[in-house]
Amino acid sequence: MRAIAIPPQNEAATPSEAELLRRLRAGDESAFDIVVRRYQERIFRYVSRLVGDADEASDIAQETFIRAYGQIDRFRGESALYTWLYRIASNLSINALRKRGLRSFIGLDEAPSLVAAGGPEEDLRAAQIRERVAEAVDQLPPRQRSIFILRQYDQLSHREISKVVGSSEGAVRAGYFHAVKKLQKSLADLTATYDDGTDSHREQGS
Amino acid sequence: MTIQSCADQQTLVAFADGQLESTQSQALQAHIRVCSVCAQALRSVEQTLLLTKESPVPELSLFQAESFAQRVRLGIRERYHRQPVWWQRPWTSLLAGAAGGAVCAAIALGALTGEVTAAAGHPPEVAREMVDAEARTDGAAPPSASATQEGEVWADAIDMYLIETATESELLANLEAVAYDDELMTALLDE
Numbered sequence: 001m002r003a004i005a006i007p008p009q010n011e012a013a014t015p016s017e018a019e020l021l022r023r024l025r026a027g028d029e030s031a032f033d034i035v036v037r038r039y040q041e042r043i044f045r046y047v048s049r050l051v052g053d054a055d056e057a058s059d060i061a062q063e064t065f066i067r068a069y070g071q072i073d074r075f076r077g078e079s080a081l082y083t084w085l086y087r088i089a090s091n092l093s094i095n096a097l098r099k100r101g102l103r104s105f106i107g108l109d110e111a112p113s114l115v116a117a118g119g120p121e122e123d124l125r126a127a128q129i130r131e132r133v134a135e136a137v138d139q140l141p142p143r144q145r146s147i148f149i150l151r152q153y154d155q156l157s158h159r160e161i162s163k164v165v166g167s168s169e170g171a172v173r174a175g176y177f178h179a180v181k182k183l184q185k186s187l188a189d190l191t192a193t194y195d196d197g198t199d200s201h202r203e204q205g206s
Numbered sequence: 207m208t209i210q211s212c213a214d215q216q217t218l219v220a221f222a223d224g225q226l227e228s229t230q231s232q233a234l235q236a237h238i239r240v241c242s243v244c245a246q247a248l249r250s251v252e253q254t255l256l257l258t259k260e261s262p263v264p265e266l267s268l269f270q271a272e273s274f275a276q277r278v279r280l281g282i283r284e285r286y287h288r289q290p291v292w293w294q295r296p297w298t299s300l301l302a303g304a305a306g307g308a309v310c311a312a313i314a315l316g317a318l319t320g321e322v323t324a325a326a327g328h329p330p331e332v333a334r335e336m337v338d339a340e341a342r343t344d345g346a347a348p349p350s351a352s353a354t355q356e357g358e359v360w361a362d363a364i365d366m367y368l369i370e371t372a373t374e375s376e377l378l379a380n381l382e383a384v385a386y387d388d389e390l391m392t393a394l395l396d397e
Contacts, residue, residue: 029282036278041266044274048264057264062274066281133257151223152259158225173220180219184254191253 017081024072032072036065039082042154043089049149050093052138060096064089079163086150086164094142129190136186140179147172148179212244213237215251222251 015023015034023031043064048057067088068075075084140148146165150156151172156164161172184191213221213234220226221234238245266274 032282033275033279036275040271040274040278044266045264054264058266058270058274062278062281065278066285069278069282070286129257137258148258152255153263173225176223177216177219180222180251180254181215183258184250187254187257190257191250 018077021072021075021077021081032065032069035068035081039085040065042082043085046086046149046154047089047093049137049153050090050142050146051096052134056096057093060092061089063092067092080160083156083160083163086154086156086160087166090146090150090164094146097142132187132190136183139186140182144175144179144182147175148183151176211237212241213247215247218244218248218251222248222255 015031020031020035024035040061044057044061047060047064048054051057051060064085068085075081137145137148143165147161150161150164151158158169158172158176162169165172165175167175217226217230217234221231226234234244238248
């Protein structure tokens, strides 16, 4: 897949968020169009990582914007607009995951840079790693997965994540830590080369 | 945190995530330099994060991006700006009313001219008889071939109406008036 054609920093980025909000509340639909174009890729990317399936992710991301439009009067502006969008997307995604038994189907089709691209053996190895990472992320509980994705991929601050998931910052830190711990355990064999004696140290350190 | 104490897992994760305060961070870095166990544990955390971070980024294609925005617009329109179905729209109600009125008018007109229409499928003389009979039944004037004849028919009909509706005294007064008019009486008797 190629990158989105409408970059967030283009014309859609011109009006400030406050200006957009003012126009939205005045019923200016073109302002909402700017919001969609500005944040659609971020929201799609987040939902896609959370639920896996690209079609479902697209549907959920669209639903996120549609609901946001309908509830714009309820947005008080205490947090950033995109944080609010993330929150709607997060709730919709977690509901979707629960409906289908918590499993996502994340399709990872690019090799991590940790695995050098090269011959067939390296490609196979890269594919195996992608598979393992996907499985490991899949196995995280939805809330932890959401926190991990928001932090790791979307690079939201803990404060922003706390607004998205509706928890305290402390709970977000704990959620992130548990997610990393689980991933570390799931992917232990992949990082074994660099991780001899971690368990014994963990006992010692905690 | 002193240089001698080993870091717990949560601190290592927070360090790898860049969430430690500068003093804590400096202390941990100093410790890692002399503690291979902590250094190895930190590398493991970082390696895990790197593995997951390097996963591919789901992206919208050019077409997907454009259709995404359009579908959001469509969804908003359908959910929040849905037009009433055609029979619920004001202008269609007016049209429907006008159409209904026209139909009623057409039916009424059809009823008025129904006798002519009903006779249309018959030969001319039969049709004429039917219309005349109908006119007699209704007390209305039968249509005539010429305007003069038609005028006479209408005059008779008006006279008949006056005779039928005039009071007895009115009729007697009229008769007295006629009786005292010799010329008129003569003319009437002649006829």
